[in-house]
Amino acid sequence: MTGKYFLDTNFLVYCFSKNEQYKQEKCLSLLRQAKGRVKFVLSTQVLNEFAVVMLGKFKQPPIEVKAILDDLALFEVITIDIDQIKDAIDLHTLHQISFWDSLIISAAKSAHCHTILTEDLHHGGVIAGVRVQNPFLL
Numbered sequence: 266m267t268g269k270y271f272l273d274t275n276f277l278v279y280c281f282s283k284n285e286q287y288k289q290e291k292c293l294s295l296l297r298q299a300k301g302r303v304k305f306v307l308s309t310q311v312l313n314e315f316a317v318v319m320l321g322k323f324k325q326p327p328i329e330v331k332a333i334l335d336d337l338a339l340f341e342v343i344t345i346d347i348d349q350i351k352d353a354i355d356l357h358t359l360h361q362i363s364f365w366d367s368l369i370i371s372a373a374k375s376a377h378c379h380t381i382l383t384e385d386l387h388h389g390g391v392i393a394g395v396r397v398q399n400p401f402l403l
Contacts, residue, residue, distance in 0.1 A: 269304045269341075271373035273383030274314040276400060277307075277337070281323065288401060295382070295400055308343040308372035310365070343372045360392055370395055 279288040280296070299305070312334060319325045319333065343349075349371040356367035366385055373381050373395045380396045388399035 267302045268380070269306055269376065269378040270299070271306045271308075271369070271376065271378040271381045271395070272311065272340075273369055273381060273385060274311045274318070275384055276382045277311065277315045278318050281319065281325075281333075291400055291403075295403075304341060306341045306343060306373065306376045306378050307337060308369070309345050310368055310372065312337060312342065341376060343376050345372060349375055356393060362386065362392070 276292055279285055279292045282289050296305075315337075316330055316334065319330045320327065345368065349368065352371040352374070353364055353367035356362065356370055357364045360367070362370075369381060369383070370386075370392050374393050378395060380398050382398055382400045384399050384401060386392070386397040388397060388402050390397045
């Protein structure tokens with residue numbers, strides 16, 4: 266594992282999930298293995314979705330969620346802009362995937378990531394030059 270990897274929201278959520286022990290351990294293990302060899306990238310979309318899950322579904326105190334976001338800000342964070350939104354519309358149309366998944370791919374592409382870690386897209390597929398890797402199938 267080397268290079269730049271884009272982390273989808275579900276990957277981050279599983280790092281904090283108490284109900285998905287296997288997935289939590291798998292995600293945390295991948296982060297440990299990659300330390301010093303991989304640059305992880307997030308987007309503002311991923312951080313927003315993560316905050317919603319942490320505050321809503323996981324009922325975490327806002328101060329703790331903000332502290333976690335401070336830690337996640339140590340990764341490269343791509344700000345979603347109008348060009349990425351328009352690119353996502355094209356990807357959505359061309360590949361028949363959800364707009365939100367298309368926006369993830371657009372952000373990963375703009376950050377020059379070679380791989381997205383997600384369980385939401387087809388494992389092993391390549392979209393817009395970015396490989397999709399399901400961390401639970403590794």
